[in-house]
Amino acid sequence: MEKEMLTTEMILDLIHRKDVPALRQLFEDYEEIDLAEHCEEIRDPVDLLFIFKTVKSDYTAELFAYLSADQQENLIKLFTDKQLLDLLQNSYTDDIVDFMIDMPANLVSRILDSADKATRAEINSLLNYKEGTAGSIMTTEYVLFPSTFSVAEALARIRKVGRDKETIATTFIVDEKRLLIGIVTIDDLIYADPGTKLTQIMREDFITTSVNVDQEEVAQLFKRYDLNVMAVLNDDQRLIGIVTIDDVIDVIDQETSEDMLKMAALSPLDESYSRSSVLTLAKKSIPWLLILMVLGAFSSIILNRFEHALEQVVILSAFIPMLMDTGGNSGNQSVTLITRGIALNEIEKHDFPHVILKELRVGIIVGLSIAAFAFAWIFVIVGSGIIVYDVAGPAFTATWFVEISKIAGLVGLTLFCAVLIAKLVGGALPMLAIALKKDPAVMSSPFVTTIVDVSALLIYFLLSSAIFGLF
Amino acid sequence: MEKEMLTTEMILDLIHRKDVPALRQLFEDYEEIDLAEHCEEIRDPVDLLFIFKTVKSDYTAELFAYLSADQQENLIKLFTDKQLLDLLQNSYTDDIVDFMIDMPANLVSRILDSADKATRAEINSLLNYKEGTAGSIMTTEYVLFPSTFSVAEALARIRKVGRDKETIATTFIVDEKRLLIGIVTIDDLIYADPGTKLTQIMREDFITTSVNVDQEEVAQLFKRYDLNVMAVLNDDQRLIGIVTIDDVIDVIDQETSEDMLKMAALSPLDESYSRSSVLTLAKKSIPWLLILMVLGAFSSIILNRFEHALEQVVILSAFIPMLMDTGGNSGNQSVTLITRGIALNEIEKHDFPHVILKELRVGIIVGLSIAAFAFAWIFVIVGSGIIVYDVAGPAFTATWFVEISKIAGLVGLTLFCAVLIAKLVGGALPMLAIALKKDPAVMSSPFVTTIVDVSALLIYFLLSSAIFGLF
Numbered sequence: 001m002e003k004e005m006l007t008t009e010m011i012l013d014l015i016h017r018k019d020v021p022a023l024r025q026l027f028e029d030y031e032e033i034d035l036a037e038h039c040e041e042i043r044d045p046v047d048l049l050f051i052f053k054t055v056k057s058d059y060t061a062e063l064f065a066y067l068s069a070d071q072q073e074n075l076i077k078l079f080t081d082k083q084l085l086d087l088l089q090n091s092y093t094d095d096i097v098d099f100m101i102d103m104p105a106n107l108v109s110r111i112l113d114s115a116d117k118a119t120r121a122e123i124n125s126l127l128n129y130k131e132g133t134a135g136s137i138m139t140t141e142y143v144l145f146p147s148t149f150s151v152a153e154a155l156a157r158i159r160k161v162g163r164d165k166e167t168i169a170t171t172f173i174v175d176e177k178r179l180l181i182g183i184v185t186i187d188d189l190i191y192a193d194p195g196t197k198l199t200q201i202m203r204e205d206f207i208t209t210s211v212n213v214d215q216e217e218v219a220q221l222f223k224r225y226d227l228n229v230m231a232v233l234n235d236d237q238r239l240i241g242i243v244t245i246d247d248v249i250d251v252i253d254q255e256t257s258e259d260m261l262k263m264a265a266l267s268p269l270d271e272s273y274s275r276s277s278v279l280t281l282a283k284k285s286i287p288w289l290l291i292l293m294v295l296g297a298f299s300s301i302i303l304n305r306f307e308h309a310l311e312q313v314v315i316l317s318a319f320i321p322m323l324m325d326t327g328g329n330s331g332n333q334s335v336t337l338i339t340r341g342i343a344l345n346e347i348e349k350h351d352f353p354h355v356i357l358k359e360l361r362v363g364i365i366v367g368l369s370i371a372a373f374a375f376a377w378i379f380v381i382v383g384s385g386i387i388v389y390d391v392a393g394p395a396f397t398a399t400w401f402v403e404i405s406k407i408a409g410l411v412g413l414t415l416f417c418a419v420l421i422a423k424l425v426g427g428a429l430p431m432l433a434i435a436l437k438k439d440p441a442v443m444s445s446p447f448v449t450t451i452v453d454v455s456a457l458l459i460y461f462l463l464s465s466a467i468f469g470l471f
Numbered sequence: 472m473e474k475e476m477l478t479t480e481m482i483l484d485l486i487h488r489k490d491v492p493a494l495r496q497l498f499e500d501y502e503e504i505d506l507a508e509h510c511e512e513i514r515d516p517v518d519l520l521f522i523f524k525t526v527k528s529d530y531t532a533e534l535f536a537y538l539s540a541d542q543q544e545n546l547i548k549l550f551t552d553k554q555l556l557d558l559l560q561n562s563y564t565d566d567i568v569d570f571m572i573d574m575p576a577n578l579v580s581r582i583l584d585s586a587d588k589a590t591r592a593e594i595n596s597l598l599n600y601k602e603g604t605a606g607s608i609m610t611t612e613y614v615l616f617p618s619t620f621s622v623a624e625a626l627a628r629i630r631k632v633g634r635d636k637e638t639i640a641t642t643f644i645v646d647e648k649r650l651l652i653g654i655v656t657i658d659d660l661i662y663a664d665p666g667t668k669l670t671q672i673m674r675e676d677f678i679t680t681s682v683n684v685d686q687e688e689v690a691q692l693f694k695r696y697d698l699n700v701m702a703v704l705n706d707d708q709r710l711i712g713i714v715t716i717d718d719v720i721d722v723i724d725q726e727t728s729e730d731m732l733k734m735a736a737l738s739p740l741d742e743s744y745s746r747s748s749v750l751t752l753a754k755k756s757i758p759w760l761l762i763l764m765v766l767g768a769f770s771s772i773i774l775n776r777f778e779h780a781l782e783q784v785v786i787l788s789a790f791i792p793m794l795m796d797t798g799g800n801s802g803n804q805s806v807t808l809i810t811r812g813i814a815l816n817e818i819e820k821h822d823f824p825h826v827i828l829k830e831l832r833v834g835i836i837v838g839l840s841i842a843a844f845a846f847a848w849i850f851v852i853v854g855s856g857i858i859v860y861d862v863a864g865p866a867f868t869a870t871w872f873v874e875i876s877k878i879a880g881l882v883g884l885t886l887f888c889a890v891l892i893a894k895l896v897g898g899a900l901p902m903l904a905i906a907l908k909k910d911p912a913v914m915s916s917p918f919v920t921t922i923v924d925v926s927a928l929l930i931y932f933l934l935s936s937a938i939f940g941l942f
Binding site for chain 2: 028029030031033155158159162163168169186187190191205207222223224225226228245246249252253256257260261263264265266272273274278279281282285286288289290292293294296297299300301303304305307310311314315317318319320321322324325326328329330332333335336337338340341344346347351354358361362365366369370373374377381386387388419449453457
């Protein structure tokens with residue numbers, strides 16, 4: 001590729017010099033998304049408008065779809081009715097709906113006014129689908145054939161209307177009631193004899209979805225059946241739109257981001273990190289931190305009630321972070337594994353007993369390993385003087401070994417219980433969430449930490465009271 | 472869909488009754504992946520073999536690709552050379568390589584022996600690409616045209632060879648040195664006049680990747696440019712394979728799972744949770760738990776060194792979990808936001824100063840809010856007697872207010888500092904990781920917790936020493 005590196009200055013320079021041929025050439029040479037990234041940097045919308053005035057509408061419509069909501073709004077305010085109509089005619093309805101959703105009401109009504117009647121009806125109905133459903137990500141630009149068509153007729157129709165459609169990879173055959181009876185791929189059409197009827201070559205075992213189905217389920221179907229296009233039916237089983245793979249990939253990324261943020265005690269963002277304001281980020285961060293802090297009171301109560309133990313065996317406090325962190329980390333491991341398994345459809349509701357049994361067995365192995373290591377590790381850090389424990393007397397005497405064994409045994413035993421509880425609770429809560437039809441990501445993380453912290457501290461102090469005779 | 476619900480019993484019954492026509496019909500009526508899920512449950516490989524003996528090879532080859540490694544191995548052991556050859560001829564090379572990677576060496580050599588010379592060479596070269604590169608996910612079944620071809624010739628070639636190829640959606644035009652000079656989509660071919668030369672309609676601004684490029688980068692390109700197929704070039708810029716969107720979706724899921732597990736202090740799994748053994752899960756869980764426990768010694772040292780503070784103002788211990796949890800959670804929020812932003816290519820190396828500045832501002836707002844809430848909250852839990860603090864004397868007297876203000880102020884101030892540090896460190900570490908070309912997911916989480924724990928405890932005890940005059 002000996003193409004020049006694209007820069008914002010390069011584009012601005014062409015605009016200011018009003019070099020229309022060079023500007024048009026730019027759209028031949030570079031991808032729209034790359035151009036959009038630089039157009040985003042152009043401060044003056046009037047400069048940007050120049051591109052929309054001079055470059056072909058099918059290029060600028062795609063460019064427009066990639067711009068930020070702010071830039072889109074700036075441009076629409078400057079557009080003449082003719083320019084707005086051009087944009088609408090050259091954009092796919094799903095893209096139009098995407099940018100209209102965030103627009104102020106006056107611009108929305110201006111856009112609707114500029115659209116022709118059919119487009120207006122389509123936009124209106126698409127705008128009414130709930131966010132996160134198949135309806136909200138579908139487009140209405142698909143190719144449809146009556147069941148009477150032959151392959152030759154179908155190909156002729158595709159040559160006539162295909163260019164305005166989002167895809168011709170899969171086309172749809174409906175009966176006289178507009179009920180979907182089969183699909184043909186472009187491959188089928190190419191391989192078939194031109195005289196063949198579509199009904200002879202169409203596939204009848206196709207996958208469809210319903211307009212109100214959750215977009216995450218749609219994505220699962222795409223993945224499971226390696227689809228590129230899927231038909232969307234309304235409640236009467238009539239074809240009303242299609243979902244294409246590029247939108248599904250966005251859904252996958254978006255749903256995963258939501259899961260990750262929820263598991264990190266964050267409310268999901270509506271926009272990317274870079275486009276979110278400081279205030280928005282703070283607002284998304286605070287609620288769960290507060291909830292978790294309030295839940296943390298349970299740990300505080302336990303420490304408060306066992307103050308006498310800490311006063312009498314003050315070294316106990318030194319190992320509290322070790323217990324809490326290891327317990328929390330173990331629980332987080334299980335929550336992440338199970339929540340991710342659920343998101344990928346590898347783990348389902350009926351796997352509950354398997355998951356619990358597995359976590360129990362994993363918990364025993366991990367708990368024993370961690371406990372054994374911790375036992376030895378405490379000898380190391382106390383023996384080396386990293387942790388000072390004067391009560392035990394001179395190091396490496398028999399009394400010292402007995403005293404250190406007490407504290408190391410206490411910590412080891414507590415760790416074993418904490419890891420086991422963490423794995424069990426971490427495995428059980430996400431499963432419980434799906435059984436109750438709740439979101440496993442948001443349900444689990446906070447509660448696991450709280451439950452594990454409280455149980456670890458409780459076990460620690462009860463055991464220490466027994467070992468050191470503190471009652 | 473009035474189709475009967477598919478069950479394992481149904482399939483087994485047909486096998487035992489040797490009802491070949493019904494068995495074949497099953498493969499017409501149901502998707503291979505659904506059938507594979509039930510075939511997975513069939514215990515006796517000889518039963519399963521019956522399907523491979525009787526059903527058409529292009530169905531069974533796909534079925535085979537969806538089976539688990541264990542079932543695949545069982546079957547290959549039973550296959551005659553003829554059956555093995557059939558399987559290889561009807562499978563795409565990327566699928567063959569996928570199942571061969573986990574096979575024992577003797578089976579690998581048996582498979583290679585059964586393959587014809589060309590297939591063997593292809594498999595061998597694909598097996599040699601490093602896992603996680605474009606080469607490891609590419610397939611060699613693509614359609615290629617010389618630059619002299621016309622549209623009619625291209626369509627004729629597609630009709631002849633297309634069915635054996637993974638996709639005809641995008642086809643490739645090479646010059647006499649096999650250098651890729653353009654691509655045409657099937658849409659282009661359909662719309663063009665049959666007599667047109669391919670060189671006239673081909674697209675020259677296509678996106679390619681190189682065989683050693685990380686599969687994650689390949690996925691980024693697919694997303695950025697809404698691709699369905701991408702050409703893979705070797706070091707001499709010659710076309711040697713293609714990557715298709717279905718494999719890219721698997722890559723996206725796999726890379727995200729890895730990120731999530733790493734952030735949860737787990738080593739990535741090679742298989743799904745359900746297919747991983749208890750021992751494997753334990754092995755993946757233990758290392759980071761141990762590392763984090765060892766790092767936790769820093770917190771222990773601080774608590775140990777400030778034992779005298781805990782002895783004199785014993786209520787201090789009650790708020791340690793609150794500090795550690797809130798600090799850890801704040802840091803985790805930032806790490807997750809930034810790491811995810813990096814994974815989605817929204818945040819890049821040069822954004823370092825922006826990220827730090829943003830986290831600083833978010834940290835101040837969140838820190839102030841959390842601190843203010845904590846200040847009031849401590850009055851609530853001590854005033855209500857949930858946390859007992861006798862030293863403060865009778866509740867709601869002037870002395871009581873002064874004493875509680877001291878501890879509430881101490882906790883609030885520490886929380887402010889802890890949140891601010893957590894946000895800064897949580898934002899900085901993933902950015903530092905990419906600057907050093909390390910994995911942001913694995914670098915950050917453990918260190919953030921440790922750094923935040925240690926600084927929060929240190930600040931807490933230093934401030935408490937000042938406030939309560941403990942030096």
